[in-house]
Amino acid sequence: MADKPVPTPSEDTTRFWDACNDGRFVVQRCTDCGHERFYPAAACPNCWHTASEEVELDGSGTVESFTVVHRAPTEAFEGETPYVVALVAMGADVTVMANVLAQPADVSVGDSVELLWEERGDQQLYQFELAER
C-alpha cells in the first residue's frame, strides 16, 4: 500500500512545519495591521506588509463547514473512508482545512474541535477531534 503524502516544506513554510514537530500550531501576525495569516506566506494578504511575528494558537476551533469523503483519493486512504474533511476556524482570521477524526454522523457545523497531532513519517500533521461536550 502506498504511503500517505507528507508536506514538502518551502522557504516560507519550514518554520511552520518545524513548529508542528514541536507540537505547536503557529501563524504569522502582521506587525503592521495585526492580521493573522495561515497558511504561511511572505506577505500579509490584508496589507502586503512583509514583516510578521509568530503567534501560537491554543488549538481550539469551530467547524465552519465539512464534507465526507467516501471515495479514497489515493490507495493510501482506502482504509480510511468515509472520513471528514473540515474547514475549522481557529481565530478571527485563521481558517484551516484538516480532517476531523470522528464518525461523519457525529460532526456538525458549529461543533467545537481540538487540535491533535498525527505522526506521518518525520512530520507531525495537524488534525482535529471533537471537543468534550
Ligand SMILES: [Zn+2]
Ligand atoms: Zn497586514
